[in-house]
Amino acid sequence: MIYGYHLTICLGLVLIQTILPVGDGPAAPYDLFAPFVIYLGVYRPWREAIPALVLAGLAMDSISGGVFGVHLTAYWWMYAGVRWAVQFLHVGNVILLPLLVTIGVAFESLVAAFSAVILASAAWPAEAILPGFFLQVLWGAVTGPFLVLIFIRGHKWVDRFRKSLLTQSAP
């Protein structure tokens, strides 16, 4: 059931970021998968996180017109970094979690910007990158931690629902 929950989140985040007809850019001010990856890294074991990471990365890379593999790369290294950090930091607390989310959004944005400037077949002008990057980090710092809380709350709800189903089906 938890895999279904992660799949639903992945589909929902892809749709939220691509459907809303506002502006010429993406609907979301930053990649909403960054807080999701932080949530997976801090709160979920790797066997649950890896399929969700791969799915999210492939979906975003396929829909986006940028360099293929850049989202997968960003999510993977972000996840690895978070797993490394949780070994010696209590990242679930009220100060470190927002900091981690902000760093995660900044890292994802940096990787994507790096690919657009350096790796793409036609490079972006560097002066067009900086304002977008800072805006993304700002938005991520303000709203990212709330998204993580929503993912945690959703996960708890799914867990309760699963337990209640098991209780009902037990003789």
Add this chain to the structure above:
Amino acid sequence: MFSKRMILVAVVIGLVALNIILLTITGKQTQAPAGLGRAVLILVSPFQGHLTAFVQSVKDVWNQYFFLVSTAQENQRLKRELGQHLQQLNHCTETQLANERLRHLLGFQEEVSRPMIPAQVVGRDPSPWSKTVIVDKGSQDGVRQGAPVVIPEGIVGLVVEASGRYAKVLLLIDPNSAIDALVQRTRARGIVKGGGAGYCVFDYVLRKHEINVGDTVVSSGLDGVFPKGLRVGRVSEIVRLNAGIFQKVSVTPYVNFEVLEEVFIIFDLDSEALPGPS
């Protein structure tokens, strides 16, 4: 000989290097490898289509029933503009007739208009670093990779990937876009490339050509993709450097990509799969 920590650091550095090499390889291609892009389009785009239609209907209800404050002034303004445009239309009709007579005299081949298909924008690029949209027409409708996409205001972009019912369109403002173009007034030629942030750059325009701010840039037709004469944008800035043989020209596209909802996809005349009657 080597500590565990050193081996770990070496492995991480190796993985990062491998990752960058792979990204460099995929960065040179416009399509996702192994049909992955098409597969995801098939899975995700139907949801995008329905949700976009829903959001659009909510937006329409708001705009058409509640947000009518400026409609009266807009109506007056539009009436004035209509009068001006009628005069302009009459002038254009006269010019067109004269043009047809002259073409006939010169033995020009009559320009063949290429078939077009309307499509609706159902999705946008999730990344701010690439400018693409997803439209609800795909290979089943005869859309092929490389097909030009336009609206009456001008060029939108071209199709870079097509699945059964959906296609991905690379917008004119993406740095990967390039169109062979010329200035309508002076016929100065160059390449219009996307600038990324809502504007384009007009490269390889020789300094000897006289260009003014406000000049219209149109497609030259020499790239073999876009038909000749389609509007690209308006010259918004010119920088003539002391050194070099080219001038630096910025172009603002005529298409407003912020409100892009419906587009036309132009078929190739040589295409074997033009859509049949359905």
